[in-house]
Structure formats: structure tokens, C-alpha cells
Amino acid sequence: MASILEKVLRVGEGRVLRRLENYAKAINALEEDFSHLTDDELKNETVTLRERYSAGESLDDLLPEAFAAVREASTRTLGLRHFDVQLMGGAALHLGNIAEMKTGEGKTLVATTAAYLNAITSRGVHVITVNDYLASYQSELMGRVFRALGMTTGCILSGQTPPQRREMYEADITYGTNNEFGFDYLRDNMAWQASDMVQRGHYFAIVDEVDSILIDEARTPLIISGPASGEANRWFTEFASLAKRLVPDEDFEVDEKKRTIGVLEPGIEKVEDYLGIDNLYESANTPLISFLNNAIKANALFKKDKDYVVMNGEVLIVDEHTGRILMGRRYNEGIHQAIEAKEGVAVKAENQTLATVTLQNYFRLYKKISGMTGTAETEAAEFMSTYKLGVVSIPTNKPMQRIDQSDLIYKNEEAKFNQVVEDIVVRHEKGQPVLVGTTSVEKSEYLSRLLAKKGVRHEVLNAKNHAREAAIVAQAGRLGSVTVATNMAGRGTDVMLGGNAEFIAVADMNAKGLSPVETPEEYETAWDEVFTAVKATVHEEAEKVIAAGGLYVLGTERHESRRIDNQLRGRSGRQGDPGESRFYLSLTDDLMRLFNAGAAESLMGRQGVPEDMAIESKVVSRAIRSAQSQVEGRNAEIRKNVLKYDDVLNRQREAIYGDRRHILEGDDLHERTQKFLENVIDEVLDVHTGEGNGDDWDFDAMWVELKTLYPVGLTIDEVVSEAGDKGRINRDFMRREILSDAKMAYKRREESLGSPAMRELERRVVLSVIDRRWRDHLYEMDYLKDGIGLRAMAQRDPLVEYQREGFAMFQQMMGQIREETVGFLFNLDVEVSQGPGAVAAPIVAAKGLAPADQADTKLSYTAPSDSGGVEVRNQRGQIQQAATDRARRVATEASAPESAADAAPAQRGAFGQKDEQAAPVNRAERRQQGKNK
Known part of the structure; x- marks a missing residue:
């Protein structure tokens, strides 16, 4: 079914590609004009484009000039000129698509065009990467391009203070990880003052390695928790x-x-x-x-x-x-x-959830999102159904020359690894670089020991030395290098034949104490000379590597997901380089064992295949494809289920967070608290009046409950006296009398504290009660979800039951918020002091009400x-x-x-x-x- 849907999704792809090609032609036509501009004139293009946008031109109209400006700025600052396919990729991003570009096609550079164009709106562009290292590296390197165009860049990293983060979000283009962006959203919705919030909206996001972030990581939500x-x-x-x-x-x-x-x-x-x-x-x-x-x-x-x-x-x-x-x-x-x-x-110890959101629902906040990856085709249907994102395959800049060899299957793991080592030794002796992908730390270390016995020098990139992972991967294409890596370690760093010139040049600049952020002018002055020297050295070595056959990627086991296998293969053959890939498998591999390789076992048994001999069989290949499809289908179902259930909570979250934001932005709460007072008194009357008149009611019980809410000034006798006798008291009369008394009590409370202090108390109490009740509600919803699956045994749809009960719990929570707010406003022991400055708001302190400036030092993310x-x-x-x-x-x-x-x-x-x-x-x-x- 998925494959049929994927074919349908790709019907319009040719039309999209033609549109992208037309954009590239229009940009190329402007290249000569932009090359003649001075640096100041190039920087001034941003001002001109912003004026045109303000005058009513659309971003689509401005695209050719904006992209041409970025290409010229990149050529001048980095020495990197955007290829036509990179311009097409950038246009695909701007149009709100996923640009599927093979590894090594320069996705980082592609993002600069769409980011710059959308930053012209001055609404902020977020570029999301998979880790802090890449966010920092890309923001520094690409920040040079944006600075040449008069734009600012920021980078959100863990450990930054709120003022630092706010400054980063104020930049035109902000880099960071999905986790950091998501947590800032949650923290903003836990803030006590509007000035504590750091984000300024969700306009446009470019998600690098979009499959990793929106697919692989979509099963687990972001959670802020505190001690329970x-x-x-x-x-x-x-x-x-x-x-x-x-x-x-x-x-x-x-x-x-x-x-x-x-x-x-x-x-x-x-x-x-x-x-x-x-x-x-x-x-x-x-x-x-x-x-x-x-x-x-x-x-x-x-x-x-x-x-x-x-x-x-x-x-x-x-x-x-x-x-x-x-x-x-x-x-x-x-x-x-x-x-x-x-x-x-x-x-x-366990912690209690204070705020949570799934990545799916966080990214749905953006007005427009786009993404880049080398492997999105297998999940095209899911991207469309969940995020309304189309996948556009961008052609490679040069024809792909990598040779993907068929899998070799052995009877057991020992025989497989022995042959893997023999293959590596042969390649190593002729100088061909080898990148080996394993599925676990244990297997990478086992292979490392086998290579050491053979005297093969190699680097092991796994859990125990990942601090150097980017440096190791960047040099994995050098002559004679052997790198054993656990699957996709070092993702986001290019494996270039002869070494990664850009990476080596940046390291050389850092060694000289130069930084594009701290010393931008000295950095730009020294860059060309350093980069040119490094490129010459790398080019010379790359020629020798090409002669040896290019990078050889060797997989020691198939992954559950075809996409991960394709990512490993994609390390080789970048930018038209020669390369080769092959997977070595055994019948005892986890994937084969879990998904029944009985057919393959019987085939090898019938043919009497020796232990150390491999077979290449369509039967086994089909078994692997079938197993991977089963796993992918199961994982997609899990993600779909997570989203269905979170959609219920998401509607409630939007209501609560929207309410909080209005309060922080200065909504007058006096009218709301008066409405709360009316609602709470109505609820008390609903319980104690019911049918009939005063002769049938328990006035004593009613008064006991009313006194827990506010200082009741009326006595039962006064109410009866006003009506004449109990039999003449109806609900409307009772409501009028009690509500009048409660509002007079509220007025006296305000007079005793002063109106400014009362407004601040209302704000603090409402926020405090909403936060506490929302935390408890998350707890209850979590517990409800854990057991809701059992409803299926009673022939009930668990999701429908979750929606129904979740709504009832939300309504109950809203009632508790109203009741607690009223009780606190009347009964808290409040101290009022004047804030610093002549016109400062009063400082309100109350026992049981957390200080507004209290740091949440014990929170976990x-x-x-x-x-x-x-x-x-x-x-x-x-x-x-x-x-x-x-x-x-x-x-x-x-x-x-x-x-x-x-x-x-x-x-x-x-x-x-x-x-x-x-x-x-x-x-x-x-x-x-x-x-x-």
C-alpha cells in the first residue's frame, strides 16, 4: 500500500523539477551582474530586498536575486560556489519540501539560500541540526556568508542562559538542535513574565537530516520533569x-x-x-x-x-x-x-512530568517547514501524511559512479568476520580507504581485535571515543585509511577522498587562534591562503585514492531500516567520485534470526555450502527486504499511534499555553477572576440546591463549603429573613444574594491590598494554579494512556475512549483551576512591598505561592x-x-x-x-x- 502511495506522491515530481530548473536558469542569468558588485553593494542587496518585500513583492518574486546574492557571498567568503543542483535544492526548501540530495552534495550550503530568502521577512529562520557540534560548526562557517550580506546568525546550545538564548533568537538565522528548540518552546510556556520568554515565534524551519529528526526520533516526546x-x-x-x-x-x-x-x-x-x-x-x-x-x-x-x-x-x-x-x-x-x-x-529516582510535547506537534507549530536528507524516499508517504511535506529528489551534480555489490551471505558470524578482515587487508595493501559499518560497540571492538592481529592500522569510532568522531570521519577518505564505525557515527561530516579540506582548514585556523566569531576580520584575511594550501595537498592525495578505487564502504550487517543501510552506502561515491560498497551477512545476524531466515538456512543446507564460502541468493535478499519492511511498518505504526494520542493532548496543550501567553502579554485578569467567582458559586449551588426550594436544602452544608472559598458575610438567618421564609427561596434568589456578598468581599480584599497589588496577585495566582493543575493533568493523562489499551478487550476503541475520558478530565481540571484560584485570591496571607523605581509594579509575596523569580534548578530535560x-x-x-x-x-x-x-x-x-x-x-x-x- 505504501509503495502505491509513494508512486502517487511522485507523479508531480517532474513538474516540480522543471520549476526548480527554471529558477536555477534565472539565478545564473544574474551571476555576472552580482560578480561586479563591491562588498558594500552586495551587503546593501539585503536592504533593497527587504524594502521590496515590504512594498508587497512576494518571496517567490525575490528568489532569483536573493539566491544570486548568496552564491556570490559564498564564493567570496568561503571559496565555495553553489552548483545549479544546490540552487534547485534551496528553491525546493523555500517551497516547503524535503530536498532529497545524496551524501556529499553540499546540503549545508544548500540551506543558506532558503534561509537567507526567508530571513528577508525579519521573522526569524530556524535551521535544525542533529547535534550541538554541527549546529555550532555550521553557524560559524555559514555565518560568514550571512554576515557578508548584512544578516546576523545565532546558535542555540545547551547551557546558555535565557538572555543569551533570547539574543540568539533575535538573529535573522538561528542554528540549533531539535531538542533545544523544543525545550525553549516548553520553557516559554512555563515562564512567569513575558520578559522571561526567549522565542519570537515559529515562522520557517529548515530541518537538516530530516529523516533522523522527524522519523527516527518521533517515537519519544520531549519532556521537562522535576523531582517527584x-x-x-x-x-x-x-x-x-x-x-x-x-x-x-x-x-x-x-x-x-x-x-x-x-x-x-x-x-x-x-x-x-x-x-x-x-x-x-x-x-x-x-x-x-x-x-x-x-x-x-x-x-x-x-x-x-x-x-x-x-x-x-x-x-x-x-x-x-x-x-x-x-x-x-x-x-x-x-x-x-x-x-x-x-x-x-x-x-x-523517578521524576514528574511538568511539560511535554512530541517532535511532530512541535514542528507543526511552524508556518512553513522544509528538510534535507540523502534518504527520504522510503518514508515519503509518512512525511506527506504527518507533516504535509513533499519529497523532491534533486539530481546529483555529477553522475554517480559508485558500484553497489550484491550481498555475501555466510553460515555464521565467525566465518563472516574472517572474510571481512581478508577483504579489508587486500584493500588496505593497495591504499584504498575502507569505511566499515558495524551495528554495535561489541562487534566493532571484536573486528578491531581481528584487524590488530593482522597488523592493519585503523581507527575505531564507537561509543568509547566519540569525542573525536567528526575528525576521524572527515579523514576516513585518506590514502590507506581503515575506519571501523558503528553505523552512522559522525553523520553530517563529509568523507572526502584525500581528506576533508574544509574541515582541515578550519582546524588549522583554530590552531592559529583565529575564530570567525571572535576575530572575524583576521579570519577572513587569513582564510584564502590557508584554504588554498590545504586544497592543493588534499587534491594531490585524492588523485592517488581515485587510482586505488575510491572509498570502499563495507557493512557487516543489515540494519532494521533500509534507510540506515542506504546512509552507510551513501558515504562513498560523493560528487561523482569512484567508490564501492558491499554488505557481508550471516544467518545468525539479528535481523535474519528475528524474522525467520528458515528459507535461507534450508537453501544453504541443501547445497552443502562450506562454512567459509559465501552465497549470493535472491531468496536471502528477499528475506532481508521482507524483514526490513516488517520492521519499518511496525515503527511507522508506533509513530502514527504516538501522534494520534498526542493529538488529543495537543489540543488541550494549545488551549492552556494560549491562555498562559495571553496572561503573560498583559490580559486584564480582573474580569476573568470575577467570572471564575460566578462559576464556582454556581457549582456550589448545583450541588446543594438541586430540585425544589429552600425547604428541601441543607443550608448548613452549603455554608460550610462557601466558607472554604471566601469570607462569607451573610448568615443563613439573614437570607431567610430577606426572602420571608425558606419555602420562598429559589435558586435564582440564592445565587443573587451569595454572588452579591462574594463580590463585596472581593472588593474589600482589593481595597485592603491596593488595586495594583491585587492585579499582580491575580496574575500570580492564576499562573501558579494553571501550572500546578496542568502538571497533575499530564500525570493523569499519562496514567490513563498506560491502561487504555485494555479497553479493546471490551470491544471498545482505545483511542475513542482516551479522547472521551481525556476531555472529561480536562473539563474537571478547568473546574479545579477556577475553584483553587478563587480560594487562593481570598485566603492567601499576602505581603505587599514596593518594587524598585518610582513606577515599578508592587512585589507580592504569599505563603504557598512560589516566587516569580525562583530558578528551577532541579528540572531535568x-x-x-x-x-x-x-x-x-x-x-x-x-x-x-x-x-x-x-x-x-x-x-x-x-x-x-x-x-x-x-x-x-x-x-x-x-x-x-x-x-x-x-x-x-x-x-x-x-x-x-x-x-x-
């Missing part, structure tokens, strides 16, 4: 010990393909005996089920030195796509704590990784090892499934709670049911 109370962590250790006593296939079953486990009846009985409880599945014990599942998953699904390593008493995740150790990242949903307990290291883990940093941007899993409320009041009327109540809960609800079935009944079956 509770002693749940001791249960991780308890269940880690228990899980080791459970026997696979007897007490529990494992599905490695789906990464799930299921506890069987004997296992449940063992757990109940160990914990001394009667029924694991009664409502009082609900929290224990997730501890049990996580403990079993930690033992059965997460392997040491493959999925994670233990270093210095900490569990560190290994990225499945790049093989790097993900410092500071943690698995979510309590899995990381379960692994810590399994390995006997300190279990870090959780972001997605390719492996499903999460990167965690503190407020200062430092990587921390504190827990980042979203805390789960101890569900002491969780509703149990409906049960038979005579089911016995639980004897005790795992946390010692009183539980009045009936257990669904007790242990003896469950066993009897099993026998009856």
Missing part, C-alpha cells in the same frame, strides 16, 4: 531479585521481535508467594504490575554490552543506530531503573534518541545521571475491572493501602477457572 515524591524506587530492587527466580517459557514468555513479555500463571503464583499477597491483579496492587514487567524486560530483552554498558557504577545506553554511548540518556517508563536494579548499581532512550540535562545544560523516567502515580485509588458481586475484598495492598473495592477474582478462583477451561 514517593518511595517506589525500592520496588525496583525487590523485583530485580524476584525476576531472576522466574524461568523463561515456564513463568513468562518473550517476544524479541515485538520487544514484549507476558507473565504466565505459574509466574504470577511465584510473585504472589514471594510478596505475600493474595492477588497481584487487585486494584491495590496495580502499581506492582509495571515493576514486575520492567524487571522481566530488563532481564530478558536488554543485554549488557549490546544495549547498554555499566561504567563507574552507572548504566549507560548504547545507541542502536550509531553504536555510541549516549551519555546522560535513559530509557523511559521505568526500564532504566529496572536495569540499574538488575546490575546492582544505585537506582536513580529529557529528549528522544534513536534507540528509544532519552538524553537528560539539568538547568545549566550539564549532562546529569538523575532519573528522567516519567513518574507513575502510585495508583491507590485505581478502579478495578468490573467483577462478580460476591468477590471478596482484598486482604491487603502492596503499599499497605486500605482498599474497599472488590478484587476481580481471588487466587483460588483463578486456578479453578484454569481447570474449567
Whole structure:
């Protein structure tokens, strides 16, 4: 189905390419005119273009002149002239598409044209990269082009202060990672003052490596969390010990393909005996089920030195796509704590979610988004359905000369790696550079040991030395070099034959103490000489590498995703260079093992293939393609599901954040608080008046509740006296009397504090209550989502149920916000002092109301990784090892499934709670049911 949709999406591609080619011709026609401009005249083009835009011309009209200006500025500052295909790529970005350009086609330079054109609007352009290193490197290098045109650039990096970040966002073009942009959005919606906000809107975004950011990382949301109370962590250790006593296939079953486990009846009985409880599945014990599942998953699904390593008493995740150790990242949903307990290291505390957004919904905030990648074709349908982004394949500047050899399949891994080493030795001896891709740290180190035995000098790029990754990858195309890398390590850095001249030149400039930011004039003066010298050296070496056959890319295993395989292959054959690629596989590789390579095994068995002999078989190739399609389909379904559920929360988030923004921007809250007062009194009357008249009502209970909200000035006798007798009191009369009394009390409160102080108190109270209730709501929604899948057993659509109950919970939260706000405004013990300056707003302090300037020093920032883990940093941007899993409320009041009327109540809960609800079935009944079956 997906392939049919992809074909449909590509029907109009020829028309788009013709339009892009016409743009390139128009830009080329202007090249000579722009080459004759002085530097000052070139810089003044920006002023002219902005004036034309203000006068009503569209960006499409200005595109040829803007692109021609960027090309000329780049030629003068960097010595790099945009090829026609790069201009076409830039135009595709401006039109809101994904430009699919092969590796080495200069995507970083492509982004400059679209970024400059859209920055003419003065609304800010965001260029999103995959890591801080690339954001910093690209903003410095490309910033030289923009400065030559009179535009400013900024770079958002972890650890920057709010004033620094605000300054970066004020720049015309701002570089940064998706995590940093997303967290700034969330932080802005937690701000107490409009002046604390740093972003200035979401106009246009260019996403580099768009498939990595919008596809690979879209399964895990960005989360800001803070410390949560509770002693749940001791249960991780308890269940880690228990899980080791459970026997696979007897007490529990494992599905490695789906990464799930299921506890069987004997296992449940063992757990109940160990914990001394009667029924694991009664409502009082609900929290224990997730501890049990996580403990079993930690033992059965997460392997040491493959999925994670233990270093210095900490569990560190290994990225499945790049093989790097993900410092500071943690698995979510309590899995990381379960692994810590399994390995006997300190279990870090869970945190509570304070704000969260998925990457899909963050990027939907932009008026226009675009992206670049070398491998988007396989996900074209998903880009269109989720982000309304078309994929345009841009032709290569020079014809592709890389030879992609067919896969070689061996019976086992040992035979495969022996042949890999032999192949590398042969290539190395003739001077051909080799880049080897492995799927894990373990396998890269195993291959490294085999190469060392053969005396082959090589670089290993994996989790344990990634600090040098860009430098190593940049030099992987040098004569005779051998680089063993875990999959896509160093992505974003070009492998150029003979070495990356630009990278070497920048390193030389830095060694001389020159910086394009700190010393821009000296940098520009020295650049040409340094770059020319480096280019000459690199060119000479590149000729020798070409003679040896170009870069040879060798994959030691197929990845779950075809796209990752294509990315590895794409390292070779850039800009028309010769190159070669090949994958070596074995029947024991994870992909083959998980997705049934029985057909291939029987084929090799029938033919009596020796251990060290490879086969090239269409049967195996089909099996691999089928396995990869299954994984890609499963992952796409997960992303679609994440988005469906987050869309429910997103509508609520937009309502709350929109409300907060209006408050911060100066909305008069007096009218709103008066409306809150009316609503809250109506709710009290709804509870206590109901049908009939005053003769039927409990006035004492009504007055008790009213006194918790405001200082009631009326007595019951006064109300009855005013009406004549209780029988003549109806709801409208009651509402009028109480509301009048409440508004008079509010007026007295305002007179005692002063109007300016009352306005500030209203603002502070409303913000504080909204924030606290929103945090609790996120908690509740998270908990609801965890269990909603069970509704399918009752023939109900879980998503529809989630929407219905989520809406009811949101309405309930809004009622709580109104009630709490009214109670705080009347009952807080407030101190008012005058702020500095004659016209400064008063400073309002109240017990129970957090100071507006209080720094959130204990917040954690959780972001997605390719492996499903999460990167965690503190407020200062430092990587921390504190827990980042979203805390789960101890569900002491969780509703149990409906049960038979005579089911016995639980004897005790795992946390010692009183539980009045009936257990669904007790242990003896469950066993009897099993026998009856």
C-alpha cells in the first residue's frame, strides 16, 4: 500500500523539477551582474530586498536575486560556489519540501539560500541540526556568508542562559538542535513574565537530516520533569531479585521481535508467594504490575554490552543506530531503573512530568517547514501524511559512479568476520580507504581485535571515543585509511577522498587562534591562503585514492531500516567520485534470526555450502527486504499511534499555553477572576440546591463549603429573613444574594491590598494554579494512556475512549483551576512591598505561592534518541545521571475491572493501602477457572 502511495506522491515530481530548473536558469542569468558588485553593494542587496518585500513583492518574486546574492557571498567568503543542483535544492526548501540530495552534495550550503530568502521577512529562520557540534560548526562557517550580506546568525546550545538564548533568537538565522528548540518552546510556556520568554515565534524551519529528526526520533516526546515524591524506587530492587527466580517459557514468555513479555500463571503464583499477597491483579496492587514487567524486560530483552554498558557504577545506553554511548540518556517508563536494579548499581529516582510535547506537534507549530536528507524516499508517504511535506529528489551534480555489490551471505558470524578482515587487508595493501559499518560497540571492538592481529592500522569510532568522531570521519577518505564505525557515527561530516579540506582548514585556523566569531576580520584575511594550501595537498592525495578505487564502504550487517543501510552506502561515491560498497551477512545476524531466515538456512543446507564460502541468493535478499519492511511498518505504526494520542493532548496543550501567553502579554485578569467567582458559586449551588426550594436544602452544608472559598458575610438567618421564609427561596434568589456578598468581599480584599497589588496577585495566582493543575493533568493523562489499551478487550476503541475520558478530565481540571484560584485570591496571607523605581509594579509575596523569580534548578530535560532512550540535562545544560523516567502515580485509588458481586475484598495492598473495592477474582478462583477451561 505504501509503495502505491509513494508512486502517487511522485507523479508531480517532474513538474516540480522543471520549476526548480527554471529558477536555477534565472539565478545564473544574474551571476555576472552580482560578480561586479563591491562588498558594500552586495551587503546593501539585503536592504533593497527587504524594502521590496515590504512594498508587497512576494518571496517567490525575490528568489532569483536573493539566491544570486548568496552564491556570490559564498564564493567570496568561503571559496565555495553553489552548483545549479544546490540552487534547485534551496528553491525546493523555500517551497516547503524535503530536498532529497545524496551524501556529499553540499546540503549545508544548500540551506543558506532558503534561509537567507526567508530571513528577508525579519521573522526569524530556524535551521535544525542533529547535534550541538554541527549546529555550532555550521553557524560559524555559514555565518560568514550571512554576515557578508548584512544578516546576523545565532546558535542555540545547551547551557546558555535565557538572555543569551533570547539574543540568539533575535538573529535573522538561528542554528540549533531539535531538542533545544523544543525545550525553549516548553520553557516559554512555563515562564512567569513575558520578559522571561526567549522565542519570537515559529515562522520557517529548515530541518537538516530530516529523516533522523522527524522519523527516527518521533517515537519519544520531549519532556521537562522535576523531582517527584514517593518511595517506589525500592520496588525496583525487590523485583530485580524476584525476576531472576522466574524461568523463561515456564513463568513468562518473550517476544524479541515485538520487544514484549507476558507473565504466565505459574509466574504470577511465584510473585504472589514471594510478596505475600493474595492477588497481584487487585486494584491495590496495580502499581506492582509495571515493576514486575520492567524487571522481566530488563532481564530478558536488554543485554549488557549490546544495549547498554555499566561504567563507574552507572548504566549507560548504547545507541542502536550509531553504536555510541549516549551519555546522560535513559530509557523511559521505568526500564532504566529496572536495569540499574538488575546490575546492582544505585537506582536513580523517578521524576514528574511538568511539560511535554512530541517532535511532530512541535514542528507543526511552524508556518512553513522544509528538510534535507540523502534518504527520504522510503518514508515519503509518512512525511506527506504527518507533516504535509513533499519529497523532491534533486539530481546529483555529477553522475554517480559508485558500484553497489550484491550481498555475501555466510553460515555464521565467525566465518563472516574472517572474510571481512581478508577483504579489508587486500584493500588496505593497495591504499584504498575502507569505511566499515558495524551495528554495535561489541562487534566493532571484536573486528578491531581481528584487524590488530593482522597488523592493519585503523581507527575505531564507537561509543568509547566519540569525542573525536567528526575528525576521524572527515579523514576516513585518506590514502590507506581503515575506519571501523558503528553505523552512522559522525553523520553530517563529509568523507572526502584525500581528506576533508574544509574541515582541515578550519582546524588549522583554530590552531592559529583565529575564530570567525571572535576575530572575524583576521579570519577572513587569513582564510584564502590557508584554504588554498590545504586544497592543493588534499587534491594531490585524492588523485592517488581515485587510482586505488575510491572509498570502499563495507557493512557487516543489515540494519532494521533500509534507510540506515542506504546512509552507510551513501558515504562513498560523493560528487561523482569512484567508490564501492558491499554488505557481508550471516544467518545468525539479528535481523535474519528475528524474522525467520528458515528459507535461507534450508537453501544453504541443501547445497552443502562450506562454512567459509559465501552465497549470493535472491531468496536471502528477499528475506532481508521482507524483514526490513516488517520492521519499518511496525515503527511507522508506533509513530502514527504516538501522534494520534498526542493529538488529543495537543489540543488541550494549545488551549492552556494560549491562555498562559495571553496572561503573560498583559490580559486584564480582573474580569476573568470575577467570572471564575460566578462559576464556582454556581457549582456550589448545583450541588446543594438541586430540585425544589429552600425547604428541601441543607443550608448548613452549603455554608460550610462557601466558607472554604471566601469570607462569607451573610448568615443563613439573614437570607431567610430577606426572602420571608425558606419555602420562598429559589435558586435564582440564592445565587443573587451569595454572588452579591462574594463580590463585596472581593472588593474589600482589593481595597485592603491596593488595586495594583491585587492585579499582580491575580496574575500570580492564576499562573501558579494553571501550572500546578496542568502538571497533575499530564500525570493523569499519562496514567490513563498506560491502561487504555485494555479497553479493546471490551470491544471498545482505545483511542475513542482516551479522547472521551481525556476531555472529561480536562473539563474537571478547568473546574479545579477556577475553584483553587478563587480560594487562593481570598485566603492567601499576602505581603505587599514596593518594587524598585518610582513606577515599578508592587512585589507580592504569599505563603504557598512560589516566587516569580525562583530558578528551577532541579528540572531535568529529557529528549528522544534513536534507540528509544532519552538524553537528560539539568538547568545549566550539564549532562546529569538523575532519573528522567516519567513518574507513575502510585495508583491507590485505581478502579478495578468490573467483577462478580460476591468477590471478596482484598486482604491487603502492596503499599499497605486500605482498599474497599472488590478484587476481580481471588487466587483460588483463578486456578479453578484454569481447570474449567
